[in-house]
Amino acid sequence: MSNAIIEVKQLSKQFKSNVAVNNVNFNIRKGDIFGLIGPNGAGKSTLLKMIGGLIYPSSGEIHLFDHTMRENHPYFERMGLLIEEAGIFPHYSAYKNLDLIAISYGIKNRKKHIEQLLELVGLDKSNKTKVKNYSMGMKQRLGIAMALIGSPDVLILDEPINGLDPQGISEIRQLILELNKTGITLIISSHILEELSKVATTYAILHHGKIIEIISKEELLLQCEDRIELEVDDPKMTVLILENHLGIQRYKVIDDHTIYVYETDIETQQIIQSLAENKIFVHSIAKHKQSLEQYFLERTGSSGGADD
Amino acid sequence: MINLLKMDLTRFLTNKIMYVFLLVFIAFQMFGIFMLKQYEQPVEAGEILIRRMNESEFIQMMLAQTPSWILMYIAVFSVYFYMSEYNSGFYKNYISMNNARRNSVLSKILILGIFTLFMFIVMLIADLIGRSLFFQQAAIGDSGYFVKLLIGQFLLHWAFAIVVLCAVMMIKQAIPSIVIGIILSLNVFGMVAGALESLVSDTNLSAYLLVNTIVDIKDFDQINDVVHVVSVAIIFLFVFSIIAVRYKRKEDLR
Numbered sequence: 001m002s003n004a005i006i007e008v009k010q011l012s013k014q015f016k017s018n019v020a021v022n023n024v025n026f027n028i029r030k031g032d033i034f035g036l037i038g039p040n041g042a043g044k045s046t047l048l049k050m051i052g053g054l055i056y057p058s059s060g061e062i063h064l065f066d067h068t069m070r071e072n073h074p075y076f077e078r079m080g081l082l083i084e085e086a087g088i089f090p091h092y093s094a095y096k097n098l099d100l101i102a103i104s105y106g107i108k109n110r111k112k113h114i115e116q117l118l119e120l121v122g123l124d125k126s127n128k129t130k131v132k133n134y135s136m137g138m139k140q141r142l143g144i145a146m147a148l149i150g151s152p153d154v155l156i157l158d159e160p161i162n163g164l165d166p167q168g169i170s171e172i173r174q175l176i177l178e179l180n181k182t183g184i185t186l187i188i189s190s191h192i193l194e195e196l197s198k199v200a201t202t203y204a205i206l207h208h209g210k211i212i213e214i215i216s217k218e219e220l221l222l223q224c225e226d227r228i229e230l231e232v233d234d235p236k237m238t239v240l241i242l243e244n245h246l247g248i249q250r251y252k253v254i255d256d257h258t259i260y261v262y263e264t265d266i267e268t269q270q271i272i273q274s275l276a277e278n279k280i281f282v283h284s285i286a287k288h289k290q291s292l293e294q295y296f297l298e299r300t301g302s303s304g305g306a307d308d
Numbered sequence: 309m310i311n312l313l314k315m316d317l318t319r320f321l322t323n324k325i326m327y328v329f330l331l332v333f334i335a336f337q338m339f340g341i342f343m344l345k346q347y348e349q350p351v352e353a354g355e356i357l358i359r360r361m362n363e364s365e366f367i368q369m370m371l372a373q374t375p376s377w378i379l380m381y382i383a384v385f386s387v388y389f390y391m392s393e394y395n396s397g398f399y400k401n402y403i404s405m406n407n408a409r410r411n412s413v414l415s416k417i418l419i420l421g422i423f424t425l426f427m428f429i430v431m432l433i434a435d436l437i438g439r440s441l442f443f444q445q446a447a448i449g450d451s452g453y454f455v456k457l458l459i460g461q462f463l464l465h466w467a468f469a470i471v472v473l474c475a476v477m478m479i480k481q482a483i484p485s486i487v488i489g490i491i492l493s494l495n496v497f498g499m500v501a502g503a504l505e506s507l508v509s510d511t512n513l514s515a516y517l518l519v520n521t522i523v524d525i526k527d528f529d530q531i532n533d534v535v536h537v538v539s540v541a542i543i544f545l546f547v548f549s550i551i552a553v554r555y556k557r558k559e560d561l562r
Contacts, residue, residue, distance in 0.1 A: 053404050055560035074406035081404060087397030089319075096322075097398075104315035104402040146401045 004063075005030045005185060006051065006154065011060035012209075013046050020046040022209035023060070028187065028202070030153075033180050035200030036189040039300055043209040044189040045084060048158050051187065052081045065153075080152035082160060086143025090132035094123055094142045097131060101149045117145040121175060137168030144175060155179060157188045161195055173199055193296040197221075207300045222252070224290050228261040228268060231283040235259055238280055245274045257283070309411040312402065316415045320422065325388065330426060333381050334434045340370075340377070341438030362449030364457050366435060368525045371461065375494045376523065378427055379468055383489025386420055386472040391482045399561065409556045413477075417549055420469035428462055456528040463541030464522045468492070470548045471518065477555055495519040518544045 004027035013021040021043045028034045038044050049055045051062060053069070053076035061068055064075040088097045095114060102110040118125040121141040131142065140160055147155055157176070161169045176199050180186055190196045196203065203220055205213045215223070232238045235253050242248040242261065250262040261271070268285050275282050290298075320326060348358050356365065371378070393399055402408055440446040448454050471492065476485035491497070498520035505514045514520055521540045526533040 049561070052400075054400065054562075056558075076404040077406055079404050081400055083400060085397060087400040089392070089396050089398055100315050100319060100398075101401045103318055104311050105405070106311040149401065150405075 003029050005065055006187075007061075007063035008047075008051065009061045009063070011047070011050060011062065012058050013043075013050060013055065014058045019209055021050065021057075024206075024209075024211050026204050026211060026214055028154075028185060030185055031180070031183065032202055033176065033186045033188065033200045035193075035196035035203045036187060036206055037191065037193050037196055037203055037296060038189075038206035039191055042191075042206045042300075044191075044206055045158050046209075047206065048081075048083055048156050048187065048189055052076070052079055052083060052156050054081070054083065077150060078153045080147030080150065080155045082140075082143040082147045083156060083158040086139050086146060088131050088139065088142060088146065091130055093128050094118065094131060094134075094138075094145070095125065095128075097142065098145060098149065101146055105150045107149070113149075117148055120148070120178075121145045122171060135168075136163045137165065137171065140164065140168070140172060141175070144172075144179075148179075152184065154185045154187065157186065159189055159191070161190065161192070169195065193292045197292050205296065205299050212299055220292070220295070222262075224292050224295050225262055226264045226287070226289050228264060228266075228271065228285060229288050230259045230261060230271065230285050231257050232259065232275065233257070233281045233283070237278065238275060241274055241278050241280065242271070245278075246271065260288075309407070309414060312408065312411045313415040313418055315402070316412075316419045317422075319393075320389070320419050326385070326423065326426075329381060329385055330430045333377070333427065334430055336377060337431060337434035338438040338441075341435065342442050345442040359443045359445055361445075362447045362454075363432070363435060363439075364449045364454045364528075366439065367431070367457060367461070370435075372523050372525050374523055375490070376519075378431060378465065379493035379519070379522070380490055381427060382420075382424060382465060382469045383472045383493055384486055385423055386469045387476045387482055387485045387489060389419065389423075390416060390473060390476050391485070394480065395482075397562075403561065409559070410553050413473075413553045413556045414549075416473060417470055417552070420473060421466045424462060424466045424469055427465070428458060453528050456534060457526075460526070460528065460534065460537035460541065461522065463545065464518065464537060467518055467541050467544035467548065468522065470545060470552065474548045474552045474555070477552055477559075492519060495523055498523075516540055 006028040008024055008026050011021060011024045012019065024047060036044050036047065046055065050057050053073070063069065064073075065078065067073070067075050069075065089100070092100075095118070098114045098117060099110060102114060107113050115125045121144055123138060123141055123145065131139065134142065144155075144157070144160070160172050160176070164172065173195075176186060176188065188196060188200065193203070197217070197220065201217050203215050203217070204211050230238070235256065238259060239251065239253065242251055242259075246266060248261055248263050248266065252260045252262070254260055264287065268287065272282055272285060344358055358366070358369070361369065399412065403412070436446050472485070472489045475488050479485045479488065498514060498517045501517060502514040502520065505511060515524065516536070518540060521537060526537055528534055
């Protein structure tokens with residue numbers, strides 16, 4: 001038995017001639033915050049809707065909690081969804097919207113449960129304002145509260161920070177981290193890698209319906225961290241010199257010739273001099289700096305497109 | 309299923325628009341009775357004056373006049389009730405529950421049945437008040453006949469609501485669905501089918517169409533008429549319920 005609670009295998013979705021999701025594979029472990037990143041139109045919403053049971057795959061499989069999903073399977077119940085906009089009746093208050101969902105889930109002691117959720121997402125429980133008069137941030141927070149009604153194990157949030165001001169983004173981010181601490185696994189889509197990088201533990205980059213890279217937070221940060229890229233003849237010997245002569249501890253041997261040094265406060269001249277003194281030939285040495293955005297754009301090769 | 313029904317019922321009963329619908333219907337029904345008083349003429353078939361009609365005869369006479377207002381109200385409400393949830397995306401909050409697709413359709417079907425029942429109750433109240441006020445007549449007539457008429461017409465109207473529900477689920481847009489509902493209420497399809505049928509054969513199969521059955525005056529003392537009404541109602545009710553459930557189960561939700 002794997003420790004993945006969601007397994008997506010060769011999943012595809014085709015709408016007439018348009019292939020929205022193409023042969024996608026990935027696993028999500030319990031407790032992960034899985035960031036799905038891709039430009040508009042990449043197929044993020046379609047993929048999330050398939051995982052959430054809103055739409056059916058054209059081919060491939062979804063395994064939830066070690067069970068293969070077919071239509072109307074009970075394991076979909078363990079997912080809370082906030083896909084695209086929050087599904088709320090605009091003419092009702094937040095409490096009334098939550099109450100309706102609580103009734104549909106057959107929750108006993110609804111009042112207490114709803115008040116707890118409203119408190120969790122930072123909405124005033126006594127507020128009788130109709131939801132249509134809410135700000136975008138309040139609607140998103142209500143949407144998250146709605147998705148949490150059935151006490152789900154997995155929460156799917158599609159572009160939860162879209163249209164929010166910086167304060168709203170910060171509040172949603174805090175909420176996501178708090179929810180994750182309670183043991184909820186989250187899948188979050190966004191087209192802003194910078195924002196996802198503050199919460200996600202694993203990232204999948206989706207482009208034109210295909211997953212082009214899955215990378216952990218540590219790997220991503222390492223990729224984007226400032227570094228000195230060193231190309232030498234003898235990496236083994238180089239490593240000894242870096243450690244013993246220059247006191248460098250943070251480095252990574254990439255291949256037979258390449259070493260990345262992550263302690264960038266040291267001068268490149270100093271490295272060259274030490275290596276030269278020990279008769280190690282340096283082919284090249286360069287400081288490398290890459291932002292998360294550059295990293296993402298490099299892989300997707302574009303900056304936009306049509307909406308999902 | 310029960311929980312989804314409770315949720316829909318809460319939404320239904322706390323929905324001000326539903327009460328506005330019923331109030332407007334009462335007002336128009338009474339206004340219609342007032343206008344009948346102003347321009348009272350014997351009804352062609354039986355040459356009965358409206359003032360002499362009992363409630364059963366009055367209901368049949370009113371339902372036989374197209375456009376059927378009660379059908380129009382049911383059509384508009386069916387579209388409104390489904391589309392208000394669909395457009396808001398509210399279903400996304402519960403659709404992941406086991407069998408929620410099937411249960412949400414069955415729940416809507418039951419709610420439309422309750423709305424149809426309310427419409428009938430309101431119609432009876434408006435008729436009795438209107439006839440008392442303007443015709444000084446509130447007789448119900450034979451109670452057995454009256455009950456059979458009400459049950460038969462209720463089932464037919466409920467089946468009509470389900471047909472409209474089916475249409476709106478597939479069309480997914482409010483205005484075109486309302487237009488279809490009004491066209492059905494006007495019995496355009498029934499009249500066209502009847503005319504075409506009379507051109508090509510001597511059969512009268514179009515009499516078994518739903519709205520044709522609603523607007524045809526029946527004698528509920530005749531077993532054939534009762535069987536006709538009940539069978540048409542039940543067949544339409546079941547067939548379109550099954551279509552609606554099957555469609556929802558296969559539907560890719562936006």
